[in-house]
Amino acid sequence: MSTKQGLSSKSNARLLSMLVTGTALLAGTIILSVALGSVSVKPAVILRAIFSWARLPVEAPDPADYTVIMLIRLPRVMPAVLAGVGLAVSGTIMQGVFRIPLAEPGILGVSAGSSFGALLAIAGGLSKFLTLPAFAFVGALLAVSMIIGVSVGSGGKSRTVTLIMSGMAISALFGALTSLTLSLANEYQVSSYIFWTMGGLANRRWAHVGAMVIPVLVTLVVIIYKSRDLDILLLGDEEARALGVSPLVTRMLMILLASVCTAAIVAVTGPIGFVGLIIPHIMRMLVGPSHRRLVMASAFGGAIFLMRCDLLTRLFAWPTGAEISVGVVTALVGAPYFLFLIIRSARKGTS
Amino acid sequence: MEADLALNTAPVRILCEQLSYSVGSQNKLTILDKVSFSAQNGDFIGIVGPNGAGKTTLLRQIGGLLQPTAGTVACNGRLVQQYWARDYARICSYMHQDTVMPFDFPVRDVVLMGRHPYATALAAYSAADYDYAERCMALAGCLADADKRVTALSGGERQRVMFARVLAQDTPLVLLDEPTASLDIRYAHEVFRQIRGLAQAGKLVIAVMHDLRAAARYCNRLFLLYKGELVAQGDPEEVLHEGHISYAFDIAAKTYRNELGHWDFDLVE
Numbered sequence: 253m254s255t256k257q258g259l260s261s262k263s264n265a266r267l268l269s270m271l272v273t274g275t276a277l278l279a280g281t282i283i284l285s286v287a288l289g290s291v292s293v294k295p296a297v298i299l300r301a302i303f304s305w306a307r308l309p310v311e312a313p314d315p316a317d318y319t320v321i322m323l324i325r326l327p328r329v330m331p332a333v334l335a336g337v338g339l340a341v342s343g344t345i346m347q348g349v350f351r352i353p354l355a356e357p358g359i360l361g362v363s364a365g366s367s368f369g370a371l372l373a374i375a376g377g378l379s380k381f382l383t384l385p386a387f388a389f390v391g392a393l394l395a396v397s398m399i400i401g402v403s404v405g406s407g408g409k410s411r412t413v414t415l416i417m418s419g420m421a422i423s424a425l426f427g428a429l430t431s432l433t434l435s436l437a438n439e440y441q442v443s444s445y446i447f448w449t450m451g452g453l454a455n456r457r458w459a460h461v462g463a464m465v466i467p468v469l470v471t472l473v474v475i476i477y478k479s480r481d482l483d484i485l486l487l488g489d490e491e492a493r494a495l496g497v498s499p500l501v502t503r504m505l506m507i508l509l510a511s512v513c514t515a516a517i518v519a520v521t522g523p524i525g526f527v528g529l530i531i532p533h534i535m536r537m538l539v540g541p542s543h544r545r546l547v548m549a550s551a552f553g554g555a556i557f558l559m560r561c562d563l564l565t566r567l568f569a570w571p572t573g574a575e576i577s578v579g580v581v582t583a584l585v586g587a588p589y590f591l592f593l594i595i596r597s598a599r600k601g602t603s
Numbered sequence: 604m605e606a607d608l609a610l611n612t613a614p615v616r617i618l619c620e621q622l623s624y625s626v627g628s629q630n631k632l633t634i635l636d637k638v639s640f641s642a643q644n645g646d647f648i649g650i651v652g653p654n655g656a657g658k659t660t661l662l663r664q665i666g667g668l669l670q671p672t673a674g675t676v677a678c679n680g681r682l683v684q685q686y687w688a689r690d691y692a693r694i695c696s697y698m699h700q701d702t703v704m705p706f707d708f709p710v711r712d713v714v715l716m717g718r719h720p721y722a723t724a725l726a727a728y729s730a731a732d733y734d735y736a737e738r739c740m741a742l743a744g745c746l747a748d749a750d751k752r753v754t755a756l757s758g759g760e761r762q763r764v765m766f767a768r769v770l771a772q773d774t775p776l777v778l779l780d781e782p783t784a785s786l787d788i789r790y791a792h793e794v795f796r797q798i799r800g801l802a803q804a805g806k807l808v809i810a811v812m813h814d815l816r817a818a819a820r821y822c823n824r825l826f827l828l829y830k831g832e833l834v835a836q837g838d839p840e841e842v843l844h845e846g847h848i849s850y851a852f853d854i855a856a857k858t859y860r861n862e863l864g865h866w867d868f869d870l871v872e
Contacts, residue, residue, distance in 0.1 A: 259711075260730040267727075351705040483708070484716055490668050491702055495772070496692030496720040541706035544727070 267545055274552030282333065285559045286325040290570050293317050293325075330461045331520060332453050332562045332578070333555040336527060338468040338517045340554025342510035343528030344535075344547055345475060348482045349506050350412045353536075357514040357528040360415065360507065361422030365395030366518040368426045368433070371445050375437045384448075385463060385519040391426070392515030396508070398422050403504065411489075415507070451524035451579025453562050460520045467516040471509045472551055479543035482506065486541075524579045526586030527554050533593065561585060608738055608773070612805030614679070615694060615775040616643045617665060621674035624660055624831075630672055634660045636831040637674065642809065644775065647802035647821065649812035651842070652828035653852050658811040659700070659780055661828065665809060666697040666778050678776070692720035696772035698779045702765050707752040710764050714740055714749075717771030736771050742797055743767035744790055758785040766794055777801060779810035783817070795821040819843055819866035827851055840866055 283295045301321040303310040312318070342357035350359065358364070369391020373384040402418040434442055475482070481497045489499040514528070535549040561581040569575045617640075624635040635657045642648055650658045663669045664676050667683035676683050678694060686694075696717070704713060717739070718732040728736075740746040745763040748756065753764060762785045769777060782798065783791035791814075799821045802808045812818035818825055818839060825842040827835040829851040835842045843866065848856045855871040 259733045260728065263727055353706070480716075480719060480722070483712075484719055486705055486708075487702055487713075487716065488699070490663070490666075490697070491699060493668055493688055494666060494692060494695070494697035495716060496689035498688045536706065541708050542712055 267548075270539060270545060270549060274549065277556055278333075278552055281556045281559045282329055285329045285332070285563050286321060288563060289320075289325065289566055291320055293321060297321070327457050327461065328453050328455075328562070329559060331456045331464065332559045334461065334464045334468045335453070335517045335521050335524060336531075336554035336556070336558030337472060337551045338464065338513045338554075339524065339528040339558075340531035340535075340550040341468075341472055341475060341547055342514045344532040344543070344550045345471075345482070345506050345510040346528075347532055348486060348543060349503050349510075350416060351486055352416075353533060354529070355416075356525075357510060358423075358518075358523070360399050360419035360511055361395035361426060362392045362511050362514045363518055363523045364423040364426035364430070366392035366515055367449060367523065368430045369394075370448050370519075370522070371430055371433050371437075374441050374445050374448070375433055382459060382463070385460070388519035389515055392511070392518060395422050395426060396511040396515065399507070399511075400504075412503075447577070448522045449579075450577035451522040451582075452577040453521055454575060456520070464516050464520055467513045471513040472547070474509055475506070475547050476544065478502070478506070479547055482543040483541075522577075522579065524558070524582055526582045526590070527558055530586050530590050530593075531557055533590075537593075558582065608735070608742070608770070610801065610804050610806065611773045611775055612644060613694075613775045614644060615807050616679055617641065617776065617807065617809075618677045618680075619665070619675070620677075622661075622664060622671050622676055623673040624657075624664065624669060625672045633831050635664070635671075638828075638831075638833045639674075640826065640833065640836060642807055642824075644805050644807050645802060646807055646809075646824050647799055648807075648809045648824045648826060649818040649822035649839070650809065650826045650828060651812050651815060651818050652826075656828040656851070657831040658828055661826075662697075662778050662780055662809065662811055665776075666695055667691055668697070689720055692772070692774070694774055695776040695778060696769045696774040698765055698769045698777075698782055700780045700784060701758070702761070704753045707754040709749070710740070710745060710751050710753050710756070711736060711749045713753050713764055714745075714767045714771050717768040717773075720772065735773070736767070739767040739770035740764075742770060744793060759787065759790065762786060763790065763794070766797075770797075775806050777806055777808045779808065781811050781813050784813060791817070815843060815848075816865070816867060843868070 283298055286298050287293050287295055297313045297317050298321055300310050300313045301318050304312045305322055339357055346355040346357055346359050347353055366388040370384055370388040373387035378387065399415065399418055399422065403415065406414060434445065481502050484492045484495050484497045485499060485502060492499045531553045532546065532550050535546055535553050539545045539549045562578045564581050565576050565578050619638055619640050622635055622638045623633065625633045638661060650661060652658050660669065664671060667686065670684060683691065714736045715728050715732060718728055718736065722728055722732065737746065740749055743763045743766045745760065745767055748760060753761065756764065766782055779798065783794050786794060795817055798808055798810065812822065822839055825836065825839050826833055827842050827847055834851065835847050843858065845856055845858050856868045857871050858866065858868045861867040
C-alpha cells in the first residue's frame with residue numbers, strides 16, 4: 253500500500269515545509285525589526301551582538317551598536333514576538349474550544365479584568381515598571397477564576413454557551429468597575445489609562461520578556477501536544493467522549509492555558525486587538541483547520557504580523573516624532589482585511 | 604464490498620440492571636424505567652419504539668455518555684462510568700444521529716479521528732492508520748469524497764463519513780443511533796448489510812432503529828421500548844407482534860410475510 257504510506261509522509265512533509273518557511277520568515281522579520289530604526293544596524297552586526305552575548309567566540313561589535321541591539325531593539329522586538337505568538341495561539345484555542353470562528357482571546361473577560369487591574373495601579377499611583385503589569389495580571393486572573401467559579405458552581409456541566417455568557421457578564425462587570433474608577437480619577441490618570449488601553453511595545457525591558465516567556469511557551473507546547481484532542485472536541489462533547497477525549501477536562505485545560513497566556517501578555521503590552529482574531533482565521537485558510545498545523549502556523553503568523561505592525565509604528569515615529577500604539581496599527585490593518593475576508597467568504601457561500 | 608478489514612472482536616458483555624434515568628426537578632420526568640438486559644458478541648440488537656420512548660437515552664447510557672439515576676450499566680463486569688474515556692473508546696464506539704463539524708476538515712481527516720484512541724499523543728497518524736481509514740471509507744461508500752471538505756457534504760454524505768469514522772474506531776462494541784436516517788434506500792441497505800456483517804464477524808452492535816422493516820430484516824434481536832420501559836425483547840418477529848405494535852405505537856397494524864418472505868406490516872385504517 254505504497255500510496256497510503258505516501259499520504260502519511262506527505263502530511264509530515266507539509267508540516268516540515270511549513271516549519272521551515274515559518275522559521276525563515278520569522279528570523280527575517282526579527283532581523284529586519286532590529287536593524288531598522290533611527291540608528292540602522294547591519295544584519296551581520298546583529299548576529300555578532302547576539303553571539304557575543306551568548307559568549308561565543310566572535311569579534312565583539314561596536315559597544316554603541318551592542319547597546320542599541322541588546323538594550324533597545326531586542327527588548328522591544330521580543331515582546332512583540334511573544335505577544336504575537338501568545339495572542340494568535342490563544343485565539344486559535346478559543347475558536348476551537350467554543351467552535352466559533354469569531355472567538356478571540358479576551359472572550360472570557362480576561363481583557364476587561366486586566367484593564368481594571370491596570371487602572372487601579374494607575375489610579376493608585378503605582379504605575380511603575382512591573383507593578384502595573386502585576387496589577388493587570390491579577391485583574392485578569394480574577395476574571396478567569398470567576399469563570400472557573402461559574403463552571404464549578406454549575407456542577408462542571410457548563411456548556412460552551414454558558415461559558416461565553418459568563419464571559420460577557422464578567423466583561424460587563426469589570427467594564428462598569430473601570431468606568432466607575434475612571435469617573436473618580438483625575439485627568440492625568442484617565443489619559444495614561446487610555447494610552448495603556450491602546451496597547452504598546454515601546455520602552456519594554458528584558459524583565460517584561462521574562463514575565464511573558466513562560467506562559468506563552470507552556471501554552472504553545474501543551475497545545476501542540478494536545479492538538480488532536482482539540483480537533484476532536486470540534487465534533488461535539490459526546491462525540492469527543494466516545495473517541496476517548498474527556499470534553500470537560502480538556503476544555504477547562506485549554507481555556508485556562510489560553511486565558512493565563514493572554515493575561516500575561518495583556519499585562520505587559522496592554523490590550524492589542526485583532527491579532528488573536530484574524531491570525532487564526534487567515535492561517536486556517538492557508539494551512540487548513542487541523543490544529544497541529546494551525547497552532548504552529550498561527551504562532552508564526554502572530555509573531556510576524558505583530559512585529560511588522562510594530563515596525564510600522566516605529567517607521568512612522570522616526571521622522572514625525574509622534575509615537576502611535578501598536579494596537580492602533582493592528583486594528584487599522586486588521587479590520588479592513590477582516591471585512592474583506594467576511595465579504596469574500598460570504599460570496600463563496602461558506603462561513 | 605464485503606468487510607476485508609481485520610476486525611477487533613474482543614469479548615464484550617453488556618449487563619444492564621434496573622437501569623433508570625430521570626430528569627427535571629426532583630427527577631419527576633422518567634425517561635428510562637428499570638431496564639434490564641444482557642448482550643454479548645455476535646448480536647445485532649435493534650432498539651425500537653415510538654418517539655420519546657427513551658431509545659437514544661438507553662444507547663447513551665450504554666455508551667457511558669450519561670449517568671444513570673438508579674441501576675447500573677456494566678461492560679465486562681465494570682461500570683461504564685468507571686472507565687477512563689480513552690480506555691472505553693477502545694471498547695465502544697458511538698455514532699450520533701447527526702454530527703456537524705464547524706470547520707472545513709477534509710473527509711479523510713474526520714475518518715482518521717476514529718483512530719485517535721490508538722494513536723500516541725505527539726505522533727501523527729501512521730501509514731497503517733491512513734490505510735485503515737481508507738478501507739473504512741470504501742466500505743461506507745465515501746471514498747470518492749475523501750478529499751472533499753466535510754462542511755460541503757449533504758446530510759446523507761456526512762452520515763456515511765461518520766459511519767466510516769465509527770468503522771475506523773474498530774471497537775468490539777458498536778453503538779449506532781439511527782445510522783441510516785439520512786441515507787437513500789441503496790446506501791441504507793448497503794450500510795445495514797455492513798453492520799450485520801460486523802455482528803456476524805463477532806462484534807456486538809446495538810442500534811436505534813427507526814424503520815421497523817429494516818429492524819426485522821437485519822437485526823437478530825430487538826428491544827421494544829415504551830415510555831422508558833423495556834416491554835419486549837427477543838427475536839424480531841416475536842417482538843414485532845401485532846399486539847406489541849398496537850400497544851407501543853397506538854395504531855392497529857397487520858403483520859405478514861411479503862412475497863420475498865420478509866416480515867412486513869401494513870396499517871389498518
